[in-house]
Amino acid sequence: MTDATDSQRDYRDTVFLPKTDFPMKAGLAQKEPAILERWAKIGLYQKLREARAGRETFLLHDGPPYANGDIHMGHAMNKILKDIVVRSQTLLGKDAPYVPGWDCHGLPIEWKVEEAYRAKKLNKDEVDPVAFRAECRAYAEKWVGVQRGQFERLGVMGDWATPYLTMNYQSEAIIAGELLKFAESGQLYRGAKPVMWSPVEKTALAEAEVEYEDVVSTQIDVAFQIVESPIAGLEGANAVIWTTTPWTIPVNQALAYGPEVDYVLVHPVLVGGEAAWGIIHAHPLYNGWFDRPVLVAAALVEALKARLKVSLKNIDLSAVGSPEVDLDLEIDPDVSIKGADLSGTIARHPMHKLGGFFARPRPFLPGDFVTTDTGTGLVHMAPDHGEDDFLLCKAHGIDPVFAVDGAGMYRADWLWLGGQGSVINKKFVASDGPICTDLREAGALLAATDDFAHSYPHSWRSKAKIIFRATPQWFIPMDTPTPSPLVGEGRGPLAQASGKDEGDVSLTPPHPSAASPLPPSPTRGEGDNRATLRGIALDAIENTRWVPERSINRIRSMVEGRPDWVISRQRAWGVPIALYVNRATGDYLRDPEVNARILQAFTTGGADAWFQADHQALLGEKYALADYEVITDILDVWFDSGSTHAFVVEARYGQDARADLYLEGSDQHRGWFQSSLLESCGTRGRAPYGAVLTHGFALDGNGRKMSKSLGNVVDPLKIIGESGADILRLWVAQTDYFEDVRIGKEVLAGTGDTYRKLRNTFRYLLGALDGFEESEKVAVAEMPELERYVLAKLAELDGELRAAAEGFEFNRYSRALTDFANEDLSAFFFDIRKDCLYCDAPSDPKRRAYRTVLDTLFHALVRYAAPILSFTAEEVWQARFPSEEGSVHLLDWPVLPEGAATSADWAAIRALRQTVTEAIEPYRREKTIRSSLEAEVTAPNLPLSGDALAELFIVSKVSDGENVTVTPTGRHKCGRCWRHLPEVAEDGLLCDRCAEVVG
Structure with missing residues (x-):
């Protein structure tokens, strides 16, 4: 130990405190745009595609929002959740591209354009339809651009350069082609039956x-x-x-x-x-x-x-x-x-x-x-x-x-x-x-x-x-026997279901027995279970993974009880029902040569081509235009979005490709989930997805539906501008999003607190690893029990996070990650080993082992956090490994060291540590003991030696006793490490370890 003359010396300059420039204050609102610019500059999304080429694919197909206004909290929740899924699947080593898209047709957009007409006291019906459609297209294009920027600001990574739009010419051509598949296979009829009709919008509604x-x-x-x-x-x-x-x-x-x-x-x-x-x-x-x-x-x-x-x-x-x-x-x-x-x-x-x-x-x-x-x-x-x-x-x-x-x-x-x-x-x-x-x-x-x-x-x-x-409408029947084989099963895209090469097909409505409004569902699993579209769809539902599992009941009941699908609308903005109906017979024309000319016209000029076409030229020499009615109804917008799997998934990834996951709100059981299911089952005999994830709605802090009239709308753009997107991303991950979720000031305050704790964990790791090099590493077998225990806990966390990611349970994922950071690291491991980090010699094996584990923790935790805290994880990674071209999002799931088994009963040790900490607390409040280092403790059935437990409990001494007791120590305090040890003769002098380190 040191001489008494050194008892007044200040040893702070000899302590190895963590060093980092990583700031405590996040400043996300200011930093995130710069990170986005960097990602765009280095082409991060394309780099990922190149890095993951040839790997197992994971295709999340984006359900298209309407391009008709600023994003709201529902949009933000949905897109963030999708991004977390895609990033986590990418982290797991898969090739997980994400192609965002927009629904550009239909009443929501047309209604907005009409509102502008009404404000100018103009009548839409007096405008040339092609000119009106051009205004709808321009309106949609404007909002696609606005929403694209807002979605990117959320940190959503995807193919923003070439998203899919239902109004792209190629999309419109494929939508028309999907309709003609139904027509050619006999799964289409025109009939007059009651449909839901809006007298204000003057159209049928889905x-x-x-x-x-x-x-x-x-x-x-x-x-x-x-x-x-x-x-x-x-x-x-x-x-x-x-x-x-x-x-x-x-x-x-x-x-x-x-x-x-x-x-x-x-x-x-x-x-x-x-x-x-x-x-x-x-x-x-x-x-x-x-x-x-x-x-x-x-x-x-x-x-x-x-x-x-x-x-x-x-x-x-x-x-x-x-x-x-x-x-x-x-x-x-x-x-x-x-x-x-x-x-x-x-x-x-x-x-x-x-x-x-x-x-x-x-x-x-x-x-x-x-x-x-x-x-x-x-x-x-x-x-x-x-x-x-x-x-x-x-x-x-x-x-x-x-x-x-x-x-x-x-x-x-x-x-x-x-x-x-x-x-x-x-x-x-x-x-x-x-x-x-x-x-x-x-x-x-x-x-x-x-x-x-x-x-x-x-x-x-x-x-x-x-x-x-009741109006004349076009329907896809749910209970008419479906021709076999189905389109897509070894047949051309527009092959004839009846074997005919040309001609007309009857429009007689194939109604079920009028005495029973809803015919019984076919028995699935038997010989005739694929006889109808309803039966095929119900089979497909049973063979799809539904997350959460209970959501299958909702979609099943809706398909079991739904009427025939009315696919026509009496509007102007959309893909027309490109059919010719024989005026004498009422039958629609079914001729592959005519259909090929129609689709070529759509490919070249989009759906507008139908409204300005030379219909005689499309009909060709075999048919006289005077004998045919040109249908000008447009398709239900749900048929458009229900066909996206054809012009996004199949068009980009191959004819046999289908999405691994659809992910939308629970309202889409009667919307996109169902229209996509029916469209694909009717043309391909299967669902377009392997799994469907359903999330709830975002409510205000009091659990009420957000409404402008109530003044309780929580604007995601305002949150991003004030707190940053990572706060919103963490909120999404923390919620039980399978149910409706709440968001407000109090909720976000809790999210901010969780974020600060995670950020502090990374800040500590960066500081504690200052100057760490590969040569400093220690093999797992040579590490102390505590380090091996923490590595074993990390392995447990790894398994938990992997299972949660594969189950799309990010509430479970984020909770496990934050609990590990707060309870296993900050409140336990870091707390115990701060003495070792600050005071042991850099060459000391225990300090080296600790820093080796910290390095392993850093590489694991920054990856684990990246799918959720996409901006912060990048900031953390660049703080330690600055690189012009590198990114944390290019990394794979961490590979952890093996051999971290430990023989100690750490559950008993931690339980006893908690008991001791609680026993000391009253003395701290009374200031009898100012620091746990001043305490001497007795406890029964000690699981380790007294010296080992003193270090783990951060006390002066632990000895065996019948009960847990706490007394102030009589030992003197080391002037450098502040531990109270028997070899320190006077307060302020150094213990043996510190004397050796200081030299």
Whole structure:
């Protein structure tokens, strides 16, 4: 030890403190753009493609967002998660390219261009369609450029130089080609059936374009007088229906009953208030119907009575002193009717006196869908405006009449309310509106109130109500036997399914049995399980990996229950349904030579070519244009995006290539996941993906949906500008993104705290490894137990992270990484070994072993962090290994040293260490002990020697005892390492080790 004369010396200059220029303050918002510029300068994405060439591929196919505005938090969450997946698969050594793309067609973009027209008081319909399409294209191009920059700023690495766009000419040509595959294989028909229709946008909508909102509607009970029935006593009675869509009554064509439902005849009876009888009986509300019995389901008599009573209370009885009047419905005991017995019964429309359409008989038809949950047990049928209605009426020879036009108005020549509407206007359908007024005057309105609360579909774009409306549309059938072999199974891209070389194919709608709105799903796994598109799709679902596993239930139920796919839209901006329909037969032309000329025109001039084509030239000499209708409807935008696998995955990576993963929000089970599945199953007989990952939505900090009206929108661009993209990336990784997730100031504050701890870990490693060289390394077998233990823990972490990456569980991944950094390193390993690092001689084997492990930790942790903290990992790597061309993102998954097994019971050691630390804490608070180095500890069942445990516990002395006890040490403090050791004779003098190091 040193002499007493050295007791006052300052030894700080002899301590080997960590040295690094890596700053504690991140400054990500300022640094990240420069890192992006460097990546672009060195061509990092292309370098990766070259480095991974020939390796196992991993293809994540990007679902295209709409190019119509700045990105929002949902975009940011989705793109960051995709980037983490791609980077982690790249780190695992795979060739994982990422081709971003945009959906450029369809209503969202067209609507924005129309808004500009409306602001200028211009009519889109008066503009040349090609010119209008050019404006839509320019609008999309503008936002592609804006969003591309915003996505790149998130740190998303991909082929930004050549992304895919659905409006590229080659894309449009392939989309048209995919349509023609369906046409040539007979999986296409034109039919008039109800579809979801937006009177505001004047087009059919896909299910994915519809959202449901709570509304309050008018509910009415309407009487249809029975004029003929095989059941005695029914003629002259009123069959009563209940509906919340009064506007469908002018299009009624039949009534439906439940074959197994029990019905009764009831007689309206006034109870009390005889003086009011005359007023009530003469009131327009009861104009005649009060004198007739009413047919209603036995289970719904009381519900009907309650609704009639509400209307009764609305009658002014002040002239007779407002007596107490009640209404009862007396059940006729002599009449008991089973629904099936109503077959052959005929009623008349309430407006039958108008003649024409309204004078036709309204037959009673059996409907399995009729229930006694609500209403009256009888359902009025308007085949123009309901799927059940359409199928049931179709089976009995009743066709739609197309009374409601695209704007939601009754057509001008309609006998009742012609030229009036709109049917979604609340005033028009209200209890005092024209429909109810006319029904009341006809003596057919039993009850009407404007108070029925329920959920109703709206257009997600215009936010206006939609209607179900029968229009001529193009459909892909779900339940028609699919020709075999399928297109793509050993056949040319446009080969004929029927074996014909040319000609027309029937457009007869292949409807399932009208008695069953949704036909039973085929049994999968049996001989006929590939007979229909529905069956093929359900098989493909079972053979796809769904993450999380429970999401298979959502997609399966949607495909099991979905109707035929309506693929046509009555808009201008999109890929046209490039077909010619024979005017005489109604069949569409199917000729490979014509199709080849169409696709060549699309390849050269894009979809615009169809709208300015010489159609006679496309038809060729075999056909006369005068004999054919040129279809100008455009394709559902979901067909466009559902075809992206053809012009992205297959076009770039080979005809047999398919994506390993699709990754989108949970709403895409009814959107892109499903349209892609149906398109690929219909043309290739399989899913376009091997796995599908579904994430939830980003909500505000209180768990509410973000809305401008609520003022709770969290802007990802603002977060990036203030805190940096890595904070947002870490937030995504930390969330349980399989569910809806929250983001707000408090959430981001927690993310920032986690980030700072990780950054400090890297800062410590950089400082502690200052000047480290290969010659300093120590073999694992020669390392102390602690170092081998930490390497063993690193190996455990490695396995956990690899499994999490392969399972796309980055919440698990990030948690394991941060827990290791905080608990195993900062609070344990680094804390214990700081004395060794600071005070041992550079040549000391233990210090060299420690730095060897730190080097291993650095190389592993910086790689592990790179998929999530893409900017920070690059900053860390360049701080230690500066290079003009190098990047952490070019590295592979770390290879860890072997032989790190340890014999000590480290779980017991760490548990005891925690107990000792907690026992010392009260003494620290009381300042009896200022540092744990001043403590002497006793503990039972010591797992290691006292000296070894003293070093691990960072105390002066550990000895065996019956309990854990803490006492201040009587030993003196070394003036350099501050340890209290027996060889130090006086505070400030040096211990033996420090004396040797200082010399």
